[in-house]
Amino acid sequence: MKITVAGVGYVGLSLAVLLAQNHEVTAITTTEEKAEKLNRWISPIRDEEIERFFAEVRAGERELHLHTTTDKAAAYRSAELVVIAAPTNYDDKEHYFDTSAVEDAIEQTLAVNPDVLIVIKSTVPVGYTDSVREKYGIDHVLFSPEFLRESKALYDNLHPSRIVVGAYDHQMEDARMFADLLLEGARAEETRAGQEPQEIRTLIAHPTEAEAIKLFANTYLAVRVSYFNELDTYAQMKGLNTAQIIEGVCLDPRIGGHYNNPSFGYGGYCLPKDTKQLLANYRDVPQMMIEAVVKSNSVRKDFIAEQILNKNPETVGIYRLTMKSNSDNFRASAIQGVMKRILDKGVKVIIYEPTLEAETVFMDCVVENDWKRFSEQCDVILANRFDERLESVKDKVYTRDLYGRD
Ligand SMILES: NC(=O)c1ccc[n+]([C@@H]2O[C@H](COP(=O)([O-])OP(=O)(O)OC[C@H]3O[C@@H](n4cnc5c(N)ncnc54)[C@H](O)[C@@H]3O)[C@@H](O)[C@H]2O)c1
Structure with a gap:
């Protein structure tokens, strides 16, 4: 054919x-x-x-x-x-x-x-x-x-x-x-x-049902990400151990231990836009959750940014703009939302992102791909996903990645 x-x-x-x-x-x-x-x-x-x-x-x-x-x-x-x-x-x-x-x-x-x-x-x-x-x-x-x-x-x-x-x-x-x-x-x-x-x-x-299947499937995934992220926000605010709570919650087979790793928010090309489109399709239809899942992502990024700003850093480092460790693109990645909030408060931000040329300026921040220079300059290093590379500067790293996946 x-x-x-x-x-x-x-x-x-x-x-x-x-x-x-x-x-x-x-x-x-x-x-x-x-x-x-x-x-x-x-x-x-x-x-x-x-x-x-x-x-x-x-x-x-x-x-x-x-x-x-x-x-x-x-x-x-x-x-x-x-x-x-x-x-x-x-x-x-x-x-x-x-x-x-x-x-x-x-x-x-x-x-x-x-x-x-x-x-x-x-x-x-x-x-x-x-x-x-x-x-x-x-x-x-x-x-x-x-x-x-x-x-x-x-x-x-x-x-x-x-x-x-x-x-x-x-x-x-x-x-x-x-x-x-x-x-x-x-x-x-x-x-x-x-x-x-x-x-x-x-x-x-039916074609319309098939269209709904796609948007509802992605919105379910966004709900799940947001759920574990808000669980983590609660645990951090109350000084509780997120991993223990998640482990216990997920032992229920109806919930399951998959796709439950906290992050800075859901991101990538599809989840942010598909949830917003589903919300647009809900016009005139009663709902609470669809709107909440869109807002929740923004609230989570506010919380993460606040945690960083509370450390009073002079320079914040962004370790990768990507969503996942094996990804090569950063369309709508959650870390960019956190970056924006930190920059709005006038804090200096530099980026380590090997898929970009060194010295490139991204969101008004310089890309510093020399690892030594990058890590030495930063007071805090933000990483949506942890990576072996960060092991040597672990004390500076802020991540909510508990399981090294998703
Ligand atoms: N990326 C994903 O994980 C994913 C998963 C499921 C569904 N989708 C959906 O699939 C669609 C494509 O996503 P993607 O990630 O492959 O996008 P992409 O941006 O990676 O690729 C889109 C391609 O379309 C080309 N293009 C743009 N305008 C065109 C035109 N007028 N005629 C022909 N080609 C054109 C672009 O040059 C590009 O090669 C989107 O609707 C997205 O929501 C994406």
Whole structure:
């Protein structure tokens, strides 16, 4: 099958690679530089599985039918299936997702290939697919929520926790076909690695319900993060041992000992924006929790900043701008919110972030990537996630990372 994937970020690239095991995939990017890199099998993002797959292609040990281009018209024209993985940022003025990049891809597709099946993989507001059907007078559009984690993007598509496709009854054949394409990609790697096939639950739901599934799933995760963070705030204020409380609470199997590591707040590209979009969808619907989970993240960062400021530091060091230790991007990372609060009080902040060039200025703060100079200058070092590197300056470190994960 000839498949075109619009967007080569975490979602688009991992899907393109997954599908390119068995099909001819053209990926569309907006920059020549990225296309050129990908066509030399160099990943523009840090992702262990994508990097492994590309290394195997370069070594002639694996075949992937993937080509990346900036020629959108040609890519859409030749496609038998178009998968859209463009960004949907939350617009703080409109209080809604900016879906213009998804619409761009739909319009460009319809202009050259009006009948091709379109699957939206971007996260969209509840009710969006219906609005697209109406706006463009089309029926051949599905929505399939994506559940991958950044830096484990291809891994999560090779080992999906579930596959959800949003479709109407008369679109069942297309929905099954798309679910089968994803399953086929996961099975291809299992077979290659000699693994037993895992059971992968597939759910075909109404498109609006599928959109809600994505936003409610991410909001649940945000609630859980906020819950353990507020537990930690309480314990810190009352001088209690957070780890003991969490351990005891999580011994209840209904709660479970996973995804319970305190942090400076939930962050990354999706949780902050998806919770806000769900809250926007709740307009006129009674609720307390959805609004609370959005506010809770801000209250947590206020608390963390206050803890730091109470130490009266002259210089605060930021150890990594990223959310997780194995991540290479810092979109909406919680530490930036804490930084902003500290900077607002006029305290000097410097950053250690090896993915940025030394001496770069980020949020008006200098990046100091010389470890010795960085650690000597700081009175306090903030780390959302602890790292071996911090062991030698442990006395200066402020972190709420209890378990070294999540
Ligand atoms: N990152 C995640 O962990 C994750 C997980 C699940 C769902 N999602 C959702 O998937 C979508 C994409 O997320 P991402 O993290 O891959 O984004 P990203 O920013 O990493 O990548 C988006 C890609 O789309 C390209 N692009 C921008 N405008 C375009 C256009 N008009 N036409 C074609 N391509 C265009 C960009 O150049 C970029 O390559 C978002 O809606 C996001 O909410 C993301």
